[in-house]
Amino acid sequence: MTIDAARDTPGRQDDGDNDDDSAALAATIGARFERLPLCRWQVMVRLVVGAVTFFEAFDQLLIAYALPELRDEWHLGTTQVTALMTVGSVGMLVGALVSGRLADRIGRVKVIAGCIALSGVCNLALTLCTSPEPFMALRFVQGMAIGGEVPIAATFIAEITRAHQRGRFVLLYELVFPAGLTAGALLAAWLVPLLGWRWMFGLAAVPGLLCFALARWVPESPRWLADHGRHAEALATMASIERKVERITGAPLPEPAPARPTPAPSGKSGSGGLRELLTGRYGRRTLVVGSLWFTGYFANYGITSWLPTIYKDHFDLGLSTALLYSTVTSCAGLAGCLLVALTVDRVGRRNTVIWCMAAAALCLLVLGLTAGDSAGGVLAWTSLAAVFLFGSNICLYLYTPELFPTRIRALGSSVGGAMNRLGVILGPIVVGAIYAGGAIGTVFVTLAVVAVAGSLSAAAWAEETSGRTLEDMAP
Incomplete structure (x- = not known):
């Protein structure tokens, strides 16, 4: 069965063992992305994923505004304060390394959703802490979630964007991270003196619900699906995206340019990682x-x-x-x-x-x-x-x-x-x-x-x- 025929039979199952088929399909999907005009669909996906990144940036900064109260409440010394400040960054370093391997294995959207959910749960658990030790452990885990989400979100946005003006589209999305830092500073400066640090982390747990929005509105990367031999899912997802774009623009899509598949490296499955x-x-x-x-x-x-x-x-x-x-x-x-x-x-x-x-x-x-x-x-x-x-x-x-x-x-x-x-x-x-x-x-x-x-x-x-x-x- 040809790749074009497979598009019309989304229930077809592939064993994913043929690297040449995967390379051909990846080239076809790339060509189909290149013909998609920029419209509300890409902007919607960018907003949902951007909201996740925004709140991850928000979470990163909260510790700086909670520390003055934590220092007095738990009678912390300089060493403990330094540990509370840096443990999140160490977690982000570990999370960045782990998340890439995980996203290449199980998918981009799953990792992004998992990171925002984990960060939200950590925020909720932080409100219950009564001593520095569990607080630091939770901040380390939350740092892993933040450090894991940011590079994978950038990867996903790049994979759903065509080459023309990809830089502008991706970098306007990336501005949400410094915006999240700024918003976190402003809100924390107002909220902590008014309600205390526990309320701040409690409110920061709410964005963890964005994991459900990701599952509802953001599809997995067709490029990743094709690369993992899930050809029918890749074609069905790509066709669904194209239908949404056609409905939004009210015009049929132009024919994709001829795909030029590049042969995958020999033994690709063993040469990855x-x-x-x-x-x-x-x-x-x-x-x-x-x-x-x-x-x-x-x-x-x-x-x-x-x-x-x-x-x-x-x-x-x-x-x-x-x-x-x-x-x-x-x-x-x-x-x-x-x-x-x-x-x-x-x-x-x-x-x-x-x-x-x-x-x-x-x-x-x-x-x-x-x-x-x-x-x-x-x-x-x-x-x-x-x-x-x-x-x-x-x-x-x-x-x-x-x-x-x-x-x-x-x-x-x-x-x-x-x-x-x-x-x-x-x-x-x-x-x-x-x-x-x-x-x-x-x-x-x-x-x-x-x-x-x-x-x-x-x-x-x-x-x-x-x-x-x-x-x-x-x-």
Whole structure:
């Protein structure tokens, strides 16, 4: 039976053992996605998955606003406070690594739904904690859910989007994560003094119900279904998507371009996973994007985590002023994210990362050589650096899934997420060690060197993916 005939018989069962059939079907599904106009269906899916990512970002930040009350209520020392702050990030590192392998095995939507459900249950359980030990255990598990959801959601959005203007579509979705962080800060700042930290975590448990919305409105990736030999399901899901798009647009879809299947690697079932990810062409890509994730977030969090302290201790600013200055820098970073989202399809992924990292390095170098002569100068140069660093980093959520084939796409994205977490953890530690010696100029020069390393890595080894289908870029 041909692939076209199988489309009309969605109940047909395939044994999934024929890699050539899977490759042909993947190419056909890719061609059918390319003919779908952007309409309400893609926007609806982006909103549902985006809501999940929004609330995962919301959950990530809540601990910072609960800590002052927790410290007094449980009489915590500095070591315990540090543990409560960092255990979630460690969980996110583990979750990023685990979720990719899981999503490549059982499906994207199941993992995303499971992560939001698990995060919601953890929030509910956190309200019942009466001591730091169970609280830390739950925060570790919740960190795994948050770290697992974000890269898999980016993978899924990439797989349902056509090549034309994929960058703009995906990155406008990715803006929901920093938006969730901002919303979490605003709500927590109002709610914790009014009702206490338990109510904050209790309300944050409600979005866990979004797992049911995912099951109801978001289909599994047809590309993933095809790659796993579930040919009938892949065709039926693709046909259902096409019918919905036709109903929304009120016009028949154009004929898909001729599919050009790329033969799967020999022994594909045995070459997937970490072995394939770390060898050959994909091994080099893993090394490149890993270095970009690490250097980008090392520099990013090295700046943002210490700015309030630098303003307060080095320049003797009041706490409210120090926090205001730091917020301005974060807002500048959000503007950089939006700018990249609107221009990345025209400029290209590779060029965006190269020039954004280089520009950030230049800003940090100028600041380092002037040794931060004034708080205003630090504000101006760090805000400009944040525009470029935030812009480069958000581009990686788009770029990474494009570099890997369906069978290891989620795993490749999760490795990027793990290197992200590693940079987030180590950046502030290194900056803190340098700043402890009073060498504020050295802090910014060090971060400039890290940003330069990221820019040079992209210039030397990164490949351009703009305007190319996923199957063409990563067979």
